Amino acid sequence: MNDINSFLSRLNSIINFSTILPKIILIVGLITIVITDLVNKGKNANFLYKIFLISTLVSMGILFYQLISVIAFEDLYTNNTFNNLFRFFILICSFISVLLSVDYVLCSKISLVEFPLFKISAGLGGMILSCATNLITIYVSLEFLALSSCFLSGYTKRDIRSNEASMKFLLMSGASSSSLLNDFSLLYGFSDGQVQLDNIIDKILFSQYIPIICISAAFILAGTAFKLSLFPFHQWTPDVYEGSPTPVVAFFSVTSKVAALCLFTRLFRLIFPYLSNEWHIVVELLAISSMILGNLIVVTQRSFKRMLAYSSISQIGYVMIGILAADLENGYASMITYRFIYIFMNLGTFARITPFSLRTGSDNIKDYAGLYMKDPVLTFSLVLCLLSLGGIPPLSGFFGKLYLFWHGWKAGLYLSVTVALVTSVISIFYYLKIIKLMLTKTTNLVDTLKTYENQKSLVSSIISTKLKSSVEMAMILCALASTLSGLFMDPIIKITRNTFF
C-alpha cells in the first residue's frame, strides 16, 4: 500500500499526469479494442468502432480543456500551446477519418479489427511526435507513425496497387528515417552527448563546425521533407495515395503531414537559428517548386486521388510560406490556422470520394460527370470543399490563404507570395473543371453512374442505422467547418498566436 502510494506520488511529481492523459486514454482504447475482438471472435463491429470513437473524443475533450486553461511545467514533454494544438489537430484528423472508414471497411470485407488498431497507433505516434523534444523520442515516435501508416496503406491485401503503395511507402520512409538518424547522430556527437533538444542548442551554439552543421541541416531537411512531401521528396505521394484505400489516404494526408510539420518547425527553429538566412532561402526554393510542380501537374490528372495528392503537395508549399513568415508577435499563427482549415477541407473532399468510390468502384474523374442529378448533397458538399481548397471567398480556404499571404507579404517574401497566388489561380482552374463536370447534366450517363445507388439501399442491410450515417456526419461536419470557419477566424487566430518558442 505504501509502495503504491509513494509510487503514485513519485509518478505525479515526475510526470504530471494530465500531460500524457490523452495518450493514455488512447492506449487504453487500443487495448480494449484488441481484447474485445478476441473475446467476441470477430463479431459485433459497431462496438469496436464506438470504443475507438469514444476514446478519441474523450482525449480530444481533455486536450481541449488543456488548451483553454494554461498549464505549464517542464519535463520530457513540454506542454506549450504549440504542442497542444498539434495534438488536438491529430486527434481531430483521427476522429474524422475513422468516421469515414467505417463503411469502407465493412463493405470491402477486409479484416476489421486491425484497422482501428493501426489508426490509433498511428495517431498515438503522431501525438507523441508533436510534443517530443528529445531526439530519441522523436525518432521512436516517427517510426511508430511511419510503420503504422505502412500497414494501413497495405491494408487491402488483395489489391495489387495497395501492395505497391505500401512497398513504396516503406522503402521511402525507411530511407528518410535513416537519413534523420544519421543527422541525429551528428547532433548527438556535436553536443557532447546531449539528447534533449534544448541542451543541444546550447552546446552547439558556439561551435566552429559550421560546414558540418550545414550537412546535418541538409539531412534533417531530407528526412522531414519526405514526410511532408515537399519537392523533390514528393515522388512517393501520388503513387501511395492512389494505391492505398481511400480512408487511409484521408488519414495519411492530414495526420502525417500535421505531425511532420510540427517536427519540421521544431527541429529547424530550435537548432539552427543562426543559419536562418540560408535556411530561409532553401525552404523558400522548396516551397516555390512544390507549389509550381503540384499545381501544374494536377491539371493532367485523371484519377481523383492522384489529383488530391498533387494538390496536397502544393498546399504544403503554401504552408511553408507560413513557416518562413513566423515572427515574434504572431508566432506560427498563419501556418497553424491554415493547417486547421486545410484539415477540414481535405477530409471533407475525401469524405465525399469515399462513398462515391464505394458505390461505383471507380476513381476516375470523368466518372463524376453529372453527379448533380443523382446525389445533390454529395455534389454540393464536394463543390464547397473543392472551392475552399482553391481559395474562393467566402469559404474558409480564402481566409486561410489571405492570412498566410498577409503574413508572408509582411515578412517580405514577395516572390513566394506572388508564385503562390499565381499557382492558386491555376488550381482554381482545375477545381472548376471538376465542379463543372459534376454539375452539368450529361445526356448519356457514364456506365458507372448508371448503377449508382443511394446509400440507404446499399449499406443499411449490413450495419445498424446509427453507423449508416457516419460518413454523412463527417461530410456535413467538414462542409460546415470549411465554409464557416473562415468567417469566424478571429478566435482561432487568437489561440494560435502565442506559439513561438
Next chain:
Amino acid sequence: MINNVPWLTTIVFFPILAGLMIPILSSDGNKIIRWYTLGICLLEFSLITYVFYCHFQIDSQSLQLLETFSWIDSIHFRWALGIDGLSMGLILLTGFVTTLATLGAWPITPNTRLFYFLMLVMYSGQIGVFVSRDILLFFLMWELELIPVYLLLSLWGGKKRLYSATKFVLYTAGGSIFLLLAALTMSFSGSDVPSFDIQDSIDKSYPVSLEILIYIGFLVAYAVKLPIIPFHTWLPDTHGEAHYSICMLLAGVLLKMGGYGLIRINLELLTHAHFFLGSGLMLFGAIQIAYASFISMSQHNLKKRIAYSSISHMGFVTIGIGSLTDSGIDGAMLQMISHGLIGAALFFLAGTCYDRTRTYLLDQLGGVATTLPKLFTMFSIFSLASLALLGMSGFVSELLVFIGVSTTEQYSFPFKIVITLVGAIGTVSTSIYLLSMLRRMFYGYRLVNQSNSYLIDLGPRELFILICLFLPILGIGSYPNLILPI
C-alpha cells in the same frame, strides 16, 4: 444618422440569405422559384431606393451611412461599409439591372434553382463591391463574383461556353492577384500599423515610384475588368456565349466594377501616380474606342458585335478618368450608368431575337422588321441611344467626357487634339456599325427558307423590361441634373 439600423449590411446580405432559402422551396414547377427570386430582387431594390431617398443627402461630399464592424482583428480586416455619390448611383444601377435580368431570365428551364441562387449571390457580391470601404473587403467581394459567373456561363451558355468561362475565370483571377498584391503593399508601406481602410489610406503619402508600382498593380486588375485594351479579349467570348440575362448582368454591372475601382482607388488614393499615368489612360481609352468599333463592324455574330460595342463605350470611361478634370470624371460616371442601361438592353434584345430566330449570325437574320415590329422599334431606339443620339444619356456622357478632355490643363494641346480626334472617329464608326447591324437585321429581303411561324413578336414581359430600361436613358438624357449632383 439618427437611426442606427445597419442599412448597408442589410442590403448586402439580404439577397444571399434569401438565396440560401431557395433549396427549401419546392421544385415542382419553376414558377415558385421565379416569383420568389423576383420578389426578393424587387424587395431589395426598394430597400435600396428607400435608403437612397430617406437617408442619403445628395449635396454632401463625404461618406455616408458608414458602418464599421471589426471582423478579423489580427489582420485588421474590418467590415467597413460606406457610400457616397459614386457608389449610390452604381448601386441603384445594380439593383435595377439585376432585377430586370432576373425578370429577363424567365424562359430558362434547366436547373432553375441553381440559376436563381447564383443570381442572388451575384446581386450581393456586386452591391458589396460598391459599398466596401476596406480594401480587403473589396477584394473579397471582387473575387466573390468569379464562381457564380463561371457557373452561370458554363451551365447555361452557348456552344463554346466552357472555353469562354475558363478564359473569364483565369483572366479575372489573374488580374485580381495584382489587386491583392497592390493592396497588401499599400497597407504595409509607410505605417507601422497596417490598415486597409480606404479612409486611412487617403491620408498616407507614398514615395512616388512605389506609388506608381501600386497604381500599376491595381490598374492591371481593373484593366481586365473594365476592360482596357489589351486585356479585353475575354469579353467577346464571355458575352458571346452567355445567356442573355447573364450578359445583362455582366455588361451592366460587372464592367462598372472596374471603372468604380479605378475612380475610387486610383483616383482618390494614388493621385501622384495618376498624374503620371493619366495620359496613358487617355491614350488607351481613345484607341479602345476606335479599335473596338472597327472590330465590331466586321463581326458577323450579333452578340459579339454588341460585346465589342461595350468595349468601345467603356473606352469613354477610361478617357474620362484619365482626363483629370471634374467634368471628365462626371462624364465617366455618367457613361458608366448610361452604358449599364444601354448595354443591358441591347443584350437583352439580342437574346430575345435569338430566342425567336435561333441564330446569332447576322447573315441569316434578314428582313424581320415586318414580322417583329416591336422588336425592331426597341432595337432601333436602343441602338440610337448607344450611338449617343441627342436626347439620350449617351450623348450627355460622351459630351462631358470630350469637354473634360478639351478643358484639361495638364496635357499639351496636340495631345488633346489627337485624343479627341481618335475618339471622334470611334464615335462615328459606332454609328456605322450600329446602323449597319440594324439594316442587316431588319431591312432587306427576308430569307426564303425562314419559317415565319416561329417569329412571335415581343411579349409583354420583354416589352416591360425594355421600357423600364429605356425610361432612365431618356430621362438622364433630357435632364442630366438628375444624376450629376451625385
